[in-house]
Amino acid sequence: MIKYFCVTKRAVAITIVLALVCISFIGLCIGVSVAGTVTPNGMTIVIDPGHGGRDGGVVGTLTGEKEANVNLGISKSLRHFLTDAGYNVIMTRQSDVDLSSGDSGFKKSDMLARKKIIEEAKPNLVVSVHQNSFPDKEVHGAQVFYAPFSDVGKEIAETTQAVLNASLNCNRIAKSGDYYVIQCTEYPSMLVECGFLSNPTEEALLVTAEYQRKVAYAIYSSITQILEEKIA
Ligand SMILES: [Zn+2]
Incomplete structure (x- = not known):
């Protein structure tokens, strides 16, 4: 009984030591991971998914899909690539809402709210995401x-x-382009019209998550070039 107790006690001690080693190792991994995703370079990007809420933007001629939804899909995918690479990302909106604070002059109020978000973020870069439309479907x-x-x-x-x-x-x-969101602050800004919702072929692509990821990855690749070579 005493011997059994001793063995059990030693087994418990070994188990505790192993557990502590495991916990330390996991903690180390988590620490590296967290550090790697939060502050690898300290750069901040504002992604501005155009429109939203009461303002759906242009509408797909085949599917009736709202520009605002395509903008948000591409923006979320872009955020994913950027945060994975360690950039800090601020989105002006994360769901199908407008940013206005009242019923009258809601578009102006919406734009001012986006400006405020950009100013508070003090970003290295601003990317506003939109879709285009034109009477000529070609x-x-x-x-x-x-x-x-x-x-x-x-x-x-x-x-x-x-x-x-x-x-x-x-x-x-x-x-x-004379667009408010890219000239309302001092921060380097661009507006990307990812494609034409008035072109049936492009519309069919733009409404898919796969193509939205492809567009987002291209924008992400250009951002890494810009921040590593031109602005940093
Ligand atoms: Zn737009």
């Missing part, structure tokens, strides 16, 4: 815009346009 392809007279904006938009052209098989040139 028109297609991703189009990147930068704020008028912004040299940094032009440079980052051109980098992203080149990556999107190569990845999505289109051939467009980054353009200056």
Whole structure:
């Protein structure tokens, strides 16, 4: 009985030591993982999924899908790639809502709320995600815009346009665009129109999660280039 007790006691002691080693090891792994996902480079990106809530944006001609939903799908996928790589990400919205605070002038109120989020984030980069529409259904392809007279904006938009052209098989040139969200703050900004919901072929692709991931990955790749080579 005494011998059995001793063996049991030793077994318990060994078990406790092993458990402590395991816990320490797991803790170490978790610590590395957490550190790796939160602050690898300290850079912050604001993703602005355009429209939402009362403002659905343009509508797909085949599926009736709202631009706001496609924007959010691509934005969430982009957030996934960026946070996995260690960037801090702030989204202006995370569901199908507008950001307005009243019924009158809701669009202006919505835009001011997005500006406030960007200013509070003090980001290294702002990416506003949209979809395009045009009366001529043949028109297609991703189009990147930068704020008028912004040299940094032009440079980052051109980098992203080149990556999107190569990845999505289109051939467009980054353009200056008079959009509030890319010129309402001092932070480097671009607006990506990922495709045309008025083009049936592109619309059929844009409403799928797989193509949204593909677009998001292309934007993510361009962001890593921009932040490593041009802004950092
Ligand atoms: Zn839009």
